[in-house]
Amino acid sequence: MAKITAAEVNKLRKATGAGMMDCKKALVEADGDFDKAIEILRKKGQKVAAKRADRDSSEGAAIAKVNDKKTEGVIISLNCETDFVAKNESFVALANELADLALGHDNKDSFLSASYNGITVEEKLTEQTGVIGEKIEIGSFEKLSAPFVGSYIHAGNKIATLVGLSAAVNGAVDAAKDVAMQAAAMNPIALNESEVDQETIDKEIEIAKDQLRQEGKPEAMLDNIAKGKLNRFFKDNTLVNQAFIKDSKQSVSQYVKSVNSDLEVTGFKRVALG
Structure with a gap:
């Protein structure tokens, strides 16, 4: 021996x-x-992974990264089973390393097949499952490209957001961060009203009509009143139309244009855990 x-x-x-x-x-x-x-050790990880395959892995760390040119960003979530593991420094460090690697890939499958210290990312996750004793996996993988991309990670790594702007103007860094914080805090369902899916719109109109009927409103008036309620729904739930959290007197769109009159929000991504 x-x-x-x-x-x-x-x-x-x-x-x-x-x-x-x-x-x-x-x-x-x-x-x-x-x-x-x-x-x-890897085989041990495979055995542990097989045993814990059906476990819920809703905890973890959501990490946003942006490339050096500020034109592309990625969010990944490294998921685990317990908040105790999610707060571990080594776990968060691994999540950050993997997010850096994810920047070079366009989708989750490509990323999982990527090389990480001589093994694939997927093999590394299996290895860590054996090390930690919990199910470890990549939950979310979101990419965003724009002329300028900013990011925000909420304290505790539970929420991460990316925001795209139409140009890299003076003030873009702060504007993108402010809007990314808005997306993290207010959880919009879409960028603007045109990006809200028809199923959601139909559902909101029907809910509004049911409420109006219960209030005794005449059937002939329902469509017009429901449209008004729908516009309120868009204002509350689409990013550019929401009241800006740092100044509720203006919308997010108005805030961005106060930075530069030609500036627009072109897209966003949001990942939340727990």
Whole structure:
């Protein structure tokens, strides 16, 4: 049997993130073979992942990243089972590393197949499932491109947002952050009224009509009054029409135009956990 040194155990721990005892056991089982020990730990992760496949992984860390040119951003959520793990520094560090890697990929499948320290992202998640003992997976993957992209991550990494602006003008950095904070706080369902799906519109009109009928309003008046209520719904639930949280006297669209008269919000992405 090969003698296992503390330095070898520490090297394996750094490479995999596994606990000291797990690393020592893997090295003993592998008779000191470092690569074989890594494989043993990965197989352990696969076994744990299989056992926990049906577990709910609604906790985790939502991370937003923007490229150096400020023209593209990504949000990923690294999901786990408990808030205790979600707050762990190593877990959050891994989420940030993976988000940096995600910037170079256009979709979740491409990202999961990407190389991370010699293994794929998907294999790394399986490995971490074995290390942590909880189901670990990528939940959300959202990309956004625009002439200028800004981001915001709410305290605790529970909500992350991206906002696209129509130009990289003076003040774009603050404007994008302000609007990204707005999206995080107010959870709009769409950018503007034209992007609200027809099913939602039909549902809101029907709800409004039912309320009006209960109030005793004549049937002939329902359509016009319901349209007014729908406009109120758009104002409350679409990002550019919402009252700006830092100054409720103006809408988000009006705030952005106060930064630059030609500036517009072109899109947003929002990911929330828990």
